[in-house]
Amino acid sequence: MRKPIIAGNWKLNKTISESTELATQLAHSLSDINDREIVIAPIFTCLAATAAAIDNSPIQLAAQNCYPETSGAFTGEISPYFLQDVGCQYVIIGHSERRQLLLETDALINKKLHTAFTTELKIILCIGETLDQRDSGQMLSVLEQQIKGGLANVTAAQMNSVVIAYEPVWAIGTGKTATTEQAQEAHQFIRNLLQQLFNLEVASQIRILYGGSVKPDNVDALMKQEDIDGALVGGASLKAEDFVRIVRFN
Numbered sequence: 001m002r003k004p005i006i007a008g009n010w011k012l013n014k015t016i017s018e019s020t021e022l023a024t025q026l027a028h029s030l031s032d033i034n035d036r037e038i039v040i041a042p043i044f045t046c047l048a049a050t051a052a053a054i055d056n057s058p059i060q061l062a063a064q065n066c067y068p069e070t071s072g073a074f075t076g077e078i079s080p081y082f083l084q085d086v087g088c089q090y091v092i093i094g095h096s097e098r099r100q101l102l103l104e105t106d107a108l109i110n111k112k113l114h115t116a117f118t119t120e121l122k123i124i125l126c127i128g129e130t131l132d133q134r135d136s137g138q139m140l141s142v143l144e145q146q147i148k149g150g151l152a153n154v155t156a157a158q159m160n161s162v163v164i165a166y167e168p169v170w171a172i173g174t175g176k177t178a179t180t181e182q183a184q185e186a187h188q189f190i191r192n193l194l195q196q197l198f199n200l201e202v203a204s205q206i207r208i209l210y211g212g213s214v215k216p217d218n219v220d221a222l223m224k225q226e227d228i229d230g231a232l233v234g235g236a237s238l239k240a241e242d243f244v245r246i247v248r249f250n
């Protein structure tokens with residue numbers, strides 16, 4: 001059985017005091033959870049305070065990005081090494097907003113993964129097609145390219161610390177969720193591809209999260225799909241009540 005993961009990507013939101021307040025509420029409301037992983041990803045400046053707020057709770061800490069070198073003359077960057085130092089267990093890599101706005105390529109994303117593998121961080125690798133790509137029938141080839149590029153030269157053993165998040169770009173922040181069938185089709189394709197690229201064990205153990213307008217009222221149906229192992233939640237992770245309900249999907 002794959003342990004589900006519900007991860008909240010707070011994106012560029014919340015001050016230190018707001019992050020601390022939300023994290024404290026979540027730690028209190030979710031203290032009994034042990035059958036699923038819970039992850040929250042505040043902005044860099046809030047990581048230390050959030051780490052303190054969720055200490056001794058089942059909630060894990062993620063960063064939203066990292067630089068593909070460990071340390072040195074890289075002004076303004078943060079590496080996996082320092083994310084681990086501040087208390088992160090996870091790092092999100094390759095989010096579509098960074099691919100679009102900061103022109104991140106699969107090659108750069110792959111380099112970030114390899115640097116993260118030198119630490120104990122677990123990685124949430126995000127992939128997903130745009131609406132144009134879906135409408136022009138390129139969805140599966142885009143996903144294949146992102147998986148093959150992002151995971152280039154990654155070993156089966158290293159895949160133990162990788163989680164995939166399928167986030168169709170057209171469903172992010174739009175209120176348009178993929179239907180359960182659309183999401184399941186993409187997840188099954190990704191799992192089959194991982195079996196080809198690695199082996200059956202990797203494919204059957206890896207968690208594949210769905211992201212894109214996950215809300216309290218659609219999470220249950222999504223989580224019933226065979227190949228959906230959790231959710232990466234944006235907007236609805238900013239409200240304690242909504243995120244708690246999503247974590248408590250049934």
Ligand code: 13P
Nearest residue numbers: 009172173212213234235
């Ligand atoms: P929304 O849940 O706001 O659509 O965002 C999804 C997302 O991008 C999570 O990484």
